[in-house]
Amino acid sequence: MATNPLEPEEFRRQGHMIIDFIADYYNNIEKYPVLSRAEPGYLRTRLPKSAPNNPEPIETILKDVNSHIIPGLTHWQSPNHFALFPSSGSTAGFLGETLAAGLNVVGFNWVSSPAATELETIVMDWLGQMLKLPKSFLFSGTGGGVLQGTTCEAIICTLVAARDRKLSAIGRENIGKLVVYGSDQTHSGFQKASRIAGIHPDNYRVVETNKTTSFAMSSEALRRSIEADVEAGLAPLFVCATVGTTSTTAVDPLGPIAEVAKEYGMWVHVDAAYAGSACICPEFRHFIDGVERMNSFSFNAHKWFFTTLDCCCLWVKDPGALTKSLSTDPEILKNKATESKKVIDYKDWQITLNRRFRALKLWLVLRSYGVERLQGFLRSHVRMAKLFEALLEEDDRFEVVVPRSFAVVCFRVSPLAISKFKLIIITSSNDHKIENDVVRKGECCVINGDAALREKCINEVNRELLELVNGSGRVYMSHGVVGGVFVLRFAVGATLTEESHVVRAWKVVKEHADTILANYN
């Protein structure tokens, strides 16, 4: 007879082992190249072709984690991870996740574990207060908050609520007329959410942005787009406004967007996935001015709020709109608490039935650090981003491409750093056609004369710089392309990052820029 797989003392023994394993991993994390160097298919050659018939000891498995899994990781918790957006873990966030896994409750409705639902309503109100959201978004007011997995889910839920509300007014047969609006900087998840929700693919509008507004959505351009659709007999439905866009952390003007959308009876969702957390600091709160006129607001606590993946905080003004679209009432879940209407059944606020006890990790983060220290952590990241910016600005071969608002710096090697413009095709396997010549990978052609080609050249220089920087293994950054300009993104937010890491990252950038620029001068 096998031992019970949840026998408490064996659980305790192995549990302590995994904690030590992870603590040791954090201690050693800077020894690994940040961006994994694994080759496609590397793992299949190292692991057996089928599951083992007999048990293997945890000691063997952890050894395999070290030799086969760790080398295939990109180390998101590394203090040298400056790519994309951070995944800022913390001890408190980890403990909350771990406790939730240990309790392993399935909190679809109130009765399935009252604490899971009630703690969620409480922390969502706490967090809403910290963000100074209006009462209309809080349970202590007339709205309410819910923890979703990710922003994509939050957008699908609100979009479906908005869709059904509109269709019940204009008739379900008009689903093909519904139009949704984002900007060219809006997260790709919005377009995907629209597709999933059955919005006609032709009815996804992209409002173009440009450098003059730092790539924020223009409410005037939005209005023009909406007016054209109304004229064409279509039905404007939903705007997704962003606070902290993915490429450059641009902030769409919430007030003016709400103004336009209100005229047309549209739902406006604010996707503050990255930058929302910063708004718990008074000096950043102005970025969400106008939120009081929105229908829904979300940010990801798993991005820049010390909470383990996944944890998206969504507040809505009208929970009834959500539950009207998302409620189910199967016999097997019928219970007196639900019938009393005194409780919340969160399954009706989200896509899925099952839900993990995510509120625990948020509660532990809020209590373990407290509001002031959380503000302090966020400010220290902003300060480090400013430091990186200052280092860049001391070196006139570099430029900051868009103004920094939070802890992401978008920069590049400036065209001024180059005297001999050449197009050296490095990263693309395609041939480039330049002035009637075909240039192949590795070849180069001098193109000093042509402004557009100069721009292409500087983009290639920066692309090469990013590749060398990441190839060094010492840091990991990512890129964006805005207004045709290739920018390197330096995002501070990994929890272990300190000033010394930022200074070292700058040295890595400079060293590789020195090498590359030697070819162009």
Added chain:
Amino acid sequence: MATNPLEPEEFRRQGHMIIDFIADYYNNIEKYPVLSRAEPGYLRTRLPKSAPNNPEPIETILKDVNSHIIPGLTHWQSPNHFALFPSSGSTAGFLGETLAAGLNVVGFNWVSSPAATELETIVMDWLGQMLKLPKSFLFSGTGGGVLQGTTCEAIICTLVAARDRKLSAIGRENIGKLVVYGSDQTHSGFQKASRIAGIHPDNYRVVETNKTTSFAMSSEALRRSIEADVEAGLAPLFVCATVGTTSTTAVDPLGPIAEVAKEYGMWVHVDAAYAGSACICPEFRHFIDGVERMNSFSFNAHKWFFTTLDCCCLWVKDPGALTKSLSTDPEILKNKATESKKVIDYKDWQITLNRRFRALKLWLVLRSYGVERLQGFLRSHVRMAKLFEALLEEDDRFEVVVPRSFAVVCFRVSPLAISKFKLIIITSSNDHKIENDVVRKGECCVINGDAALREKCINEVNRELLELVNGSGRVYMSHGVVGGVFVLRFAVGATLTEESHVVRAWKVVKEHADTILANYN
């Protein structure tokens, strides 16, 4: 200056504390009433109105977990939890979840952590082999598998893929003509998924089941429903077949359903959320005979496969159909590995962009226990369900309402146990109208003469029994209503459950039945 919130040695200290906390919880779990006795709103009166300004020590927080959270839990890991479907945790599943939380990688695409993607493809093939899925569902064949959070997500993804494939053939303007099919036993998540995906609410077809087929879907009834829709000019799209329905673990006949669906070019998904795992045992494998003709198949490893919530395993024959509908290609995520087309970017196989490293927990479960022992665990649960069934059968006041296939027993107090049929209105606050008399809560009326009312009476007896049993705090069971019959569901699957718990549960049922039946005899 605050200490870093991910400082490794403080992480280690607190990590060990949380492990001990959870191990102690498991040791004490039988001391708590299984179903929480918390009253709606209990927690709001106990916690502060806002987040603390200053840090609180973990010791204080864990004390609060004990005094405020534990009493509000329904204890899913209790060996006396026999309600709904199990949430079978295990040490290995927990370790995998914990390790994933510690590494905290955001595995949306291959390059974001190659190990996360590659391990997932490997374990999905391992698991597919264990289920003897045909090669057409495996990466080593022509299909592939992906880990989703829950079945709801798996169904949305496959439904959207099927929808877009169909609409690209018949024109997007025909979205209102698409029809989807389930039975009256199909999980409520399917109807919700259809609504989310924009299927017209009138086009959700419910094939009625009945006792003669043990509440399995009749392929003939399905065919009639489809034919009527085709005749009405509608477009049949998708069938959701179930292996192990929620109420009674009925098994829809996969082969005959595929036969019908194929004629009409429909997508068939198999939802084996609960019973799929049992099919790794040869003696249960026949329940998914016919799967080779299906388009997609899913089961929840977090239900009855020792893996922590959430973890739904989905296999599809045509990954291209999924990725055609769900792909995004934002500039910020562009990378050479993706461009090489040698890798899988799982973001294009699911709703969300972000994804946790779920493969770790499945890998740890498969390796820590091995195939044979996993089969043994499942068989032991089935054996315990059989034991409960045998105990029931020895007492002729009880009856098993539908044949047991897995580890869920659907039973009730039999009408034969009653000599004086009375309708005592207990659970409903509504008045009942019976033979021209209005019967109020707590009142009773003898109704020996009327067969339908006798049925109502026996349902009320069983409802009362369930309430008393759950109110005892000693066990937790749930209910279903099939063919108008209220049944108690006894689901074995909590990992800590042993024979002694089953015997004790039977005693609790018997004791309370004795009390209730005294009123009716």
